[in-house]
Amino acid sequence: xxxxxxxxxxxxxxxxxxxxxxxxxxxEQLRTIAPPLLTCWPVITEAAWLLRQYPLAVQRLLSxxxxxxxxxxxxxxxxxxxxxxxxxxxxxxxxxxxDTALVxxxxxEGIDTVFTLDRRDFSVYRFSGNRSFHLLPE
Numbered sequence: 001x002x003x004x005x006x007x008x009x010x011x012x013x014x015x016x017x018x019x020x021x022x023x024x025x026x027x028e029q030l031r032t033i034a035p036p037l038l039t040c041w042p043v044i045t046e047a048a049w050l051l052r053q054y055p056l057a058v059q060r061l062l063s064x065x066x067x068x069x070x071x072x073x074x075x076x077x078x079x080x081x082x083x084x085x086x087x088x089x090x091x092x093x094x095x096x097x098x099d100t101a102l103v104x105x106x107x108x109e110g111i112d113t114v115f116t117l118d119r120r121d122f123s124v125y126r127f128s129g130n131r132s133f134h135l136l137p138e
Contacts, residue, residue: 010117
């Protein structure tokens with residue numbers, strides 16, 4: 001099983017919505033990851049927005065924390081400047097706050113694996129000395 005995995009918005013939405021075209025592949029990938037998956041408030045906010053027409057899915061999203069398959073990595077005031085620098089570095093990609101918060105957390109926590117459907121951006125993002133991310137699903 002894979003450990004220390006950052007969770008992006010796409011798989012989170014796919015897991016919670018059976019109508020999502022990536023639901024099956026994300027659920028299968030989830031079975032290979034040792035919980036908890038690590039994420040942050042910008043990812044949860046983005047997922048809740050995308051699931052807004054499915055109140056039951058938003059409720060399942062929030063209950064994911066009590067079931068302990070997702071855990072928050074805290075972001076504090078001193079994280080704002082580094083996240084802003086990452087947003088600036090990737091401005092031509094139109095990087096989103098959730099993505100850049102995950103890139104910052106990868107750097108801060110030393111995590112190189114991201115569960116994401118956003119291959120376009122996460123294949124470009126770099127951390128810790130220009131290292132690329134290991135992306136799930138493979």
